Amino acid sequence: MDRVNFSLQDNWRLVVLIVFFFISAIALGWRLFYIQVLTSDGRVQQGVEQRMYESVTDGERGRILDRDGNQLALSFPQPIIYADPKVVGDLAIEYAQELSLVIGREAKFILADLMTNGSRYQYLQREATLEMQAIVEEMNLVGIYIDEEPRRFYSSGTYFARGTIGKAGVDNQGISGIELQYDEYLAGESGLEIAEQNLYGGTLPNGRIQIEPATHGADLYLTLDRALQEKVELELSGAIETMNAKGGVVIVSRPATGEILSMASMVRTEDGEIVTTSENRAATWVYEPGSVMKAMTFAAVINEGLAHSNTLRPIDDAIELYDDEECAGVKYDCTFTELGLAYGTKDMTVEDILVNSSNTGTITWALDLGKARLHEYLLDFGFNKKTDLDFPYEASGALKDLNNWSGVEIATTGMGQGIDVTPIQMLSAYSALANGGVYVSPQIVHSIVHSSGEREYVATSPSRKVVEEQTAREMTQMLASVVARGTARDAGVPGYAIAAKTGTARKVQPNGTYEDEEGLYHYASTVVGYFPAAAPELSMIVIIDEPTDQYYASETAAPLFGDIASWALRHYKISPSSDLVYSVASQNNSNNQIPDGSDSEVVQ
Numbered sequence: 001m002d003r004v005n006f007s008l009q010d011n012w013r014l015v016v017l018i019v020f021f022f023i024s025a026i027a028l029g030w031r032l033f034y035i036q037v038l039t040s041d042g043r044v045q046q047g048v049e050q051r052m053y054e055s056v057t058d059g060e061r062g063r064i065l066d067r068d069g070n071q072l073a074l075s076f077p078q079p080i081i082y083a084d085p086k087v088v089g090d091l092a093i094e095y096a097q098e099l100s101l102v103i104g105r106e107a108k109f110i111l112a113d114l115m116t117n118g119s120r121y122q123y124l125q126r127e128a129t130l131e132m133q134a135i136v137e138e139m140n141l142v143g144i145y146i147d148e149e150p151r152r153f154y155s156s157g158t159y160f161a162r163g164t165i166g167k168a169g170v171d172n173q174g175i176s177g178i179e180l181q182y183d184e185y186l187a188g189e190s191g192l193e194i195a196e197q198n199l200y201g202g203t204l205p206n207g208r209i210q211i212e213p214a215t216h217g218a219d220l221y222l223t224l225d226r227a228l229q230e231k232v233e234l235e236l237s238g239a240i241e242t243m244n245a246k247g248g249v250v251i252v253s254r255p256a257t258g259e260i261l262s263m264a265s266m267v268r269t270e271d272g273e274i275v276t277t278s279e280n281r282a283a284t285w286v287y288e289p290g291s292v293m294k295a296m297t298f299a300a301v302i303n304e305g306l307a308h309s310n311t312l313r314p315i316d317d318a319i320e321l322y323d324d325e326e327c328a329g330v331k332y333d334c335t336f337t338e339l340g341l342a343y344g345t346k347d348m349t350v351e352d353i354l355v356n357s358s359n360t361g362t363i364t365w366a367l368d369l370g371k372a373r374l375h376e377y378l379l380d381f382g383f384n385k386k387t388d389l390d391f392p393y394e395a396s397g398a399l400k401d402l403n404n405w406s407g408v409e410i411a412t413t414g415m416g417q418g419i420d421v422t423p424i425q426m427l428s429a430y431s432a433l434a435n436g437g438v439y440v441s442p443q444i445v446h447s448i449v450h451s452s453g454e455r456e457y458v459a460t461s462p463s464r465k466v467v468e469e470q471t472a473r474e475m476t477q478m479l480a481s482v483v484a485r486g487t488a489r490d491a492g493v494p495g496y497a498i499a500a501k502t503g504t505a506r507k508v509q510p511n512g513t514y515e516d517e518e519g520l521y522h523y524a525s526t527v528v529g530y531f532p533a534a535a536p537e538l539s540m541i542v543i544i545d546e547p548t549d550q551y552y553a554s555e556t557a558a559p560l561f562g563d564i565a566s567w568a569l570r571h572y573k574i575s576p577s578s579d580l581v582y583s584v585a586s587q588n589n590s591n592n593q594i595p596d597g598s599d600s601e602v603v604q
């Protein structure tokens with residue numbers, strides 16, 4: 001048998017082929033080992049990521065309701081239009097042109113979204129309408145999808161109680177008002193959905209494998225009364241229009257509990273339209289209140305035992321205060337007079353002074369009280385600090401430190417000038433008089449109902465006594481006389497005794513004085529009080545900001561106060577019978593009145 005001789009020289013090609021296959025086998029083996037053993041977990045995860053997608057679902061935002069359970073703000077699903085740029089691909093230019101005609105966006109912006117690199121989810125229109133949804137669905141564009149997300153809806157309109165309720169953005173977050181203040185309660189918690197998708201980005205039927213449900217946000221029950229709020233906004237708008245004013249604020253509350261029933265802030269826009277403002281000026285606006293502060297001054301005088309409502313003393317029509325630094329030269333005028341009046345010296349009771357809003361009479365008694373005690377009482381009445389409402393951007397007002405009071409500070413502060421307050425602070429101070437001298441913190445959120453059904457009541461600071469009950473009773477009698485025969489006549493309601501005070505204060509201008517560049521004054525006209533006087537159930541403040549045709553509060557804010565008070569008394573079915581004793585007593589005219597037509601409510 002012949003032997004076969006194997007020669008590498010003659011069979012080198014075979015050797016190379018065998019070596020190649022041997023090395024290839026080793027390489028493939030190593031690659032398989034690397035893929036299946038060393039990196040198997042990563043490969044599996046990569047496959048899952050290609051096949052599955054995660055979607056975060058927002059928890060439905062909680063509702064905001066009024067005191068009777070009427071829904072003021074709620075969320076419900078509304079369509080959104082989005083795209084998967086990878087699926088759309090080369091059709092982006094064509095789609096951008098077609099979609100621009102449907103969703104109202106310029107084609108160049110839609111094209112930019114459709115050509116976003118690395119994105120599999122791109123919003124095209126978040127606040128889509130049902131009409132947009134129907135058209136896009138009919139177009140059946142590959143890579144363009146319709147989904148839903150919660151959208152905020154305000155059942156009484158976006159302008160209803162706008163500054164108070166506030167607004168929520170498209171991302172389910174509060175951006176102003178109560179929506180912002182209580183966002184952590186309203187927003188709820190997000191959920192997670194993991195689903196299987198096909199080649200074109202669509203969800204496979206029955207491909208959902210995991211859901212972590214979103215948690216519903218808590219519901220807020222407010223103390224607001226929707227019906228009263230609507231009436232207040234309507235009447236305030238009409239008054240601003242009639243008075244050709246810059247704006248206005250009205251707050252109505254229950255003094256015994258501090259519950260705010262209505263809180264309206266309105267302004268005139270540059271176009272002349274009168275609208276509710278997104279800023280809650282009832283808590284954020286600071287202004288000098290004028291003569292309405294005199295009630296606090298006299299409450300302190302009476303509470304300190306210096307006088308009673310019928311205490312008589314001579315009052316000059318002019319009073320000069322001396323201060324070496326402030327009254328030197330002509331820079332400061334330290335003489336206070338009754339505007340437009342010259343009666344020399346007149347015997348007046350404390351009630352006469354308040355009824356006729358006498359400036360010099362108030363200063364005379366404030367000087368007897370002294371700056372230290374006046375300052376302390378104003379702090380006790382809640383000025384110079386934020387209220388328990390703690391609204392976003394709420395102001396604290398400004399009362400000068402006692403060590404910085406000048407020689408005329410007691411005169412200006414006692415009359416309501418030189419002190420900055422917010423409308424809610426001023427109303428809360430009067431509510432303390434309505435409560436027999438007890439200060440009760442204002443409240444607008446009554447309770448929070450969590451998704452579990454548990455109700456959490458919102459607590460406020462403990463009430464505190466500011467003045468004695470007898471002091472509050474005397475102040476109420478005098479304030480009822482202010483309405484019956486004084487500067488607040490137009491704030492009255494037939495058959496009821498209303499306790500209220502007017503105030504017409506000059507506003508500080510940007511130049512730091514009370515005169516603008518043309519030498520003109522601008523005014524804030526205020527009426528604040530409570531009713532029925534004998535057993536107060538409601539308190540209210542009305543402010544007309546910069547009325548132009550008339551500026552006295554007795555002619556601007558008082559009629560609006562009376563109209564709203566009349567409606568509210570009927571709305572809450574409050575009987576006038578308990579007020580008869582106040583009505584009769586307050587009708588008795590005093591012989592010491594300043595002559596009619598000589599309004600002294602303007603503070604110099």
